[in-house]
Amino acid sequence: MPPVENDTGKSELKSRIQKLIDSNQVIVFSKSYCPYCLKVKDLFKELKVECNVVELDLIEDGTNFQEMLLEMTGQKTVPNVFINKTHVGGCDKTLQAHKDGSLQQLLSGDGEAYDYDLIVIGGGSGGLACSKEAASLGKKVMVLDYVVPTPKGTTWGLGGTCVNVGCIPKKLMHQTALLGTAMQDARKFGWEFEETVKHNWDTMKTAVNNYIGSLNWGYRVALRDKNVTYVNAYAEFLDQHKIKATNKRGKETFYTAAKFVLATGERPRYLGVPGDKEYCITSDDLFSLPYCPGKTLVIGASYVALECGGFLAGLGLDVTVMVRSILLRGFDQDMANRAGEHMEEHGVKFLRKYVPVKVEELEAGTPGRLKVTAKSTETDEVIEGEYNTVLIAVGRDACTDKIGLDKAGVKVNPKNGKIPVNDEEQTSVPHIYAIGDILEGKWELTPVAIQAGRLLARRLYAGSSVKCDYINVPTTVFTPLEYGSCGLSEEKATELYGNDNVEVFHSLFWPLEFTVPGRDNNRCYAKLICNKLDNDRVIGFHYLGPNAGEVTQGFGAAMKCGVTKEQLDGTIGIHPTCAEVFTTLDVTKSSGGDITQAGCCG
Structure with missing residues (x-):
């Protein structure tokens, strides 16, 4: 067992070192001849930061200092750097801290040594x-x-x-x-x-x-x-x-x-009505559902509701969509309604202006049977319906x-x-x-x-200054007839620029792929919204038809470059494609002209 006076001496030495650490913003325990210590001291000179340096080779009990620093920090080598009472470490760690910004954080007093x-x-x-x-x-x-x-x-x-x-x-x-x-x-x-x-x-x-x-x-x-x-x-x-x-x-x-x-x-989001969490599913459950959902009620008019309802109907299931007010809130309503009409024409039933008030289980199973009670948003009418699955898609x-x-x-x-x-x-x-x-x-x-x-x-x-551009973001809703858009809806464009300053060019079209099967004649639709005050610059792009994502992506790039109607008119279309319709639009909405197409080369 070491002598008591040694313990007392060690305790006093530790207190002296701790006092130095506590009373100086920056303290460097160094040796005057050490090149690594010199690097660190030069760094603080460059930063114009005053640091207190203790040269362990020039003080009487320098060896004892170094032993005590080892006990206190786990580091025996020099330099041994402390900033605002936080142990930084040796030369490499101090230089790295300078490089990654944490040294400045410690110097400003904002930080400590963080895990990450x-x-x-x-x-x-x-x-x-x-x-x-x-x-x-x-x-x-x-x-x-x-x-x-x-x-x-x-x-x-x-x-x-x-x-x-x-x-x-x-x-x-x-x-x-x-x-x-x-x-x-x-x-x-x-x-x-x-x-x-x-x-x-x-x-x-x-x-x-x-x-x-x-x-x-x-x-x-x-x-x-x-x-x-x-x-x-x-x-x-x-x-x-x-x-x-x-x-x-x-x-x-x-x-x-x-x-x-x-x-x-x-x-x-759930509905907050009896039975919603107990018996209904959401899109979080649908994609890994272990059984076919059978006759399905989709509650909501969001893009999730219409996409899920659309593909379930496309698999041959009996699908009903219950809508409280409008389809695809926030999207161009003309386009939203056309996408919904196409779904209705292809077998999806819509219950409009109803909200569910209760969901009850009639029979458990995979799927089971559920009874949904709903009320009208306009009258006192209450309706009931039986379904195998109820999918909630009313927002997130x-x-x-x-x-x-x-x-x-x-x-x-x-x-x-x-x-x-x-x-x-x-x-x-x-x-x-x-x-x-x-x-x-x-x-x-x-x-x-x-x-x-x-x-x-x-x-x-990395010193970059580039920010995310949230303007003119292209997107697509994957309804059975897909809807791609970029920029403003017709409603928003009119609100921002006034009806007289907005020109809408539009056309129905019939994809060549649809002609031989004889389906959906003139159900696809293209619309450009242009700002008359700015050289007919395109401020809204809307497309309802096949491969909407692939079509919209390129036009999104064009809009980022500030494309005008004149430039699109001067672009040669790829024939026969759906996208080429945007190079030949010549009927304005305000004119009331006929927008149906008779053939592929209109």
Whole structure:
């Protein structure tokens, strides 16, 4: 056992060192001849930061100092740097901290040594893009992702809504329905096959989910390859720099970060009526539903409602859509109504101006039987109907209410849970950012979240100044007859510029592919909205017809370049295609001229 006086001496020495650390903004324990110490001292000179230097080789008890520093910090080598009472480390760590910005943070008194440079909360498309980009720029990054099971118990893997229960399975099931239509057309083109053609739900569901599983795995591999730490746990802020992560077994772990990105996305909204969570499903359940849904009631008029109702009808199911008011709120209403009319003409029933008040189970099963009671929004009329499946698609809610944003001081719109941000995606707390569907007043689209996440990481860590452009974002609704749009709706254009300053060019058309089967003659529709005050610049593009996404993408690029009606008129169309109609539009809506087409070369 060492002598008591040695313990006392050690205690006094530790107190002396701690006092030096506590009373100086920057203190460097150094040796006068050490080239690494010289590098660090020169760095602080360049930064014009005053630092207190203790040259251990020039003081009497320098060796004892070094031994005590080893005990206190685990580091025996010099330089040994402390900033605002925080141990930074040696030469390499100090230079790295200068390079990544954390040294400046410590000098400003804002920071401490954090576990991560960046923690991204949410493993969807936006969160993954942001985290991978930040990691590729040399940052220490963590992604937390946790899927709260639906009331039916459905859950899924890494990748967020789009990959698991959104765009990807939706488009694949839409394609399944299109193939059914193509088979009907095929006979008119000379293909002969047996009449007993039927669809197998389980085969489709398994194929779609196998593909999604491969994507989930691919995302995990990509994060590992980029050295991003992935944690499958639910994140909740405890303060502005600290979160608690709870895994599915309830184990809690705590992490800190210099910066955060919120990318938690949205989940389907329920009705708030008896039986909705007990007996109904949402799009979160539909794409991996283990049985064919049978006779289905879709409640809602959102794009999710019309897309899901459309492909279910395309599989041959009995589908009814219950609509409270208008179709596709926020989209051009002329286009929305045309898309809905096409669905009605092809067997989808619409119950307009009704809202459900109760859902009851008549018989359990896969599927079972449900009774839905609904009331009119205009009269006292009450109706009842029986269905095998009830799909709720009345909108989505931002996943922001249970992640401790109040403890972090992040302002949230209390009405919808959305987060207001500036044009840098910065929330009310400067080091906390938000991207994707949870943003107030921005597009709820996967490619927008990806672009915003990637550009945000570059601004934070690569000196970029490029911001996400939320104007003229092209998109497509995958209804049975697809609807592509970019820019303003006719209603919005008129509101912004006035009826006299807007010119609308439009045409019906009949795709060549539809002529031999003899279907949907002059049901497809093209519309350009132009600003007469600005050289007839195109401010709204709208297309209802096949392959709408492929058609709209190129016109989206043209609008980003500021395309005018004259430039489109001067563009030679590709014949015979649907897209060429936009190079030959010559009838204005205001003229009331005939817009039907008689043949492919009109």
